[in-house]
Amino acid sequence: MSILKFSKTHEWAKIDNNTAVIGISDYAQHSLGDIVFIEVPKVKDKVKAGSQFGTIESTKAASELYSPLSGEVIEINKDLINNPQWVNESPLERGWMIKIKIENNSEVNNLLDEAAYKDFVAKESH
Amino acid sequence: MEPRKTPLYEKHAENNAHIVDFSGWALPIEYTSILKESKAARATCGLFDASHMGEIIIKGSNALNFLQALTPNDISKTKPGQLQYNVFLNENAGIIDDLMVYNLGGSFLCVVNASNINKVYTHLCKIHREGKYAKPESVEIIDESPEISLLSLQGPESSKVIAEIFGKDINNMKYMHFAQLNFKNKNIILSRSGYTGEDGFELYCPNGVAVSLWDAILEKGQKYGLCLCGLGSRDVLRIEAGYPLYGHEINDSTNPLEASLNWVVKFKKDFIAKDKLQDAEIKKLRAGFIMTDRAIARQGYSVYSNNKVIGEVTSGTFSPNIDKFIGMAYVEKELNKAGSEVTIKIRDKFYKAQISDFNFIKPRTKRGL
Known part of the structure; x- marks a missing residue:
């Protein structure tokens, strides 16, 4: 069974053994507004925990996407590029962005579980 | 604050x-x-x-002459009950602000941009004090914005x-x-x-x-x-609709001709910096563009043709009504032709776009009632 973790920069990772699917949280999509553009790396590119892996643009602004974990990209959500509104409609399912092979499992400990992330968001939005 | x-x-x-x-x-x-x-x-x-928009009233026996001297459009062509688009020009024919002038019959309501209320009011008061275009006692300026x-x-x-x-x-x-x-x-x-x-x-x-x-x-x-x-x-x-926004398409150093606002400039009347505007060499012009690739080209991004910078984006967005990424830019006059292929550099990558007319959506206002 996969576990769901969040970063303080509002990305999520669904971790299943040594792979992780990555996207942005419902809170993030809501504060960004209508998503109209997504740029993600190519398969085989490396991403690093806490570093930028892509760009997301809403009608309001362009924002950087930070990877919650380090690893190699093994799949990207190609259909999302032409349907960026899926990030708004379904941030944790159809709005997934990349799937990586996790390089260092201990990095998972730096992420927040769902309850801790909810607390973090509640504090941040006040 | x-x-x-x-x-x-x-x-x-x-x-x-x-x-x-x-x-x-x-x-x-x-x-x-x-x-x-x-x-x-x-x-x-x-x-x-x-x-947030600003409302400045100009009244007094010389209100019309005062406003006429500071703007290139001909306010004398409006009747009471009509409004007109216009711009306040500085001494170099740069745009201090764009505005709507409401002819109230003897007095005029100038609707200016929120970010420019103080700048415009200060400018008007300075010209007023100098008395160059109208005796100070014949014009009154009131900022009613608050x-x-x-x-x-x-x-x-x-x-x-x-x-x-x-x-x-x-x-x-x-x-x-x-x-x-x-x-x-x-x-x-x-x-x-x-x-x-x-x-x-x-x-x-x-x-x-x-x-x-x-x-x-x-x-x-x-x-x-x-x-x-x-x-x-x-x-x-x-x-x-292809309308300029102050701070994007127009500012203190753009003139109304390069902003493609020629229809606002009436050389038959006198106005501040008219000579400068008549002699101005127009090198760039406001253009529209439609992205061929999916991407938002935002203000400040460079426009390229044949690996050479030919312009700069002033506004860009995704248009839900025509379902395309569109925007406006200043482009070198000779290269500003509808249909020409250009590229726009967005975060170190080049994206294709096409120069177009900036009225992406034709007006549906009630002009001909």
């Missing part, structure tokens, strides 16, 4: 608007979705709070909503005309105008009745599909 609140702030908060600081004003950027609101204003009608709210209802259903409140005669009002009406015993201005290219109305009222007016429009608008709209959609709509 805390952003200022318009009299409608509580209304926005009640409706869960996403409020941001816009030029020192706490205003909604969106209620639910910029894309949805941008579509609604062209499909049914959208209601905007534009109370007392006036501005509501804007835009879209094809707007006239039905307005008719329910102010009567059917409103349908006889033409585009760029206005009437002074009574609402809750206060004098308000109702003008058939806007910043979207749609049929629509702008309503200027004393702050005290802004909430009542907002509620009345909202109530009557329900059955016509009225949608509350934030500043995000206001920006999308004005880009779709």
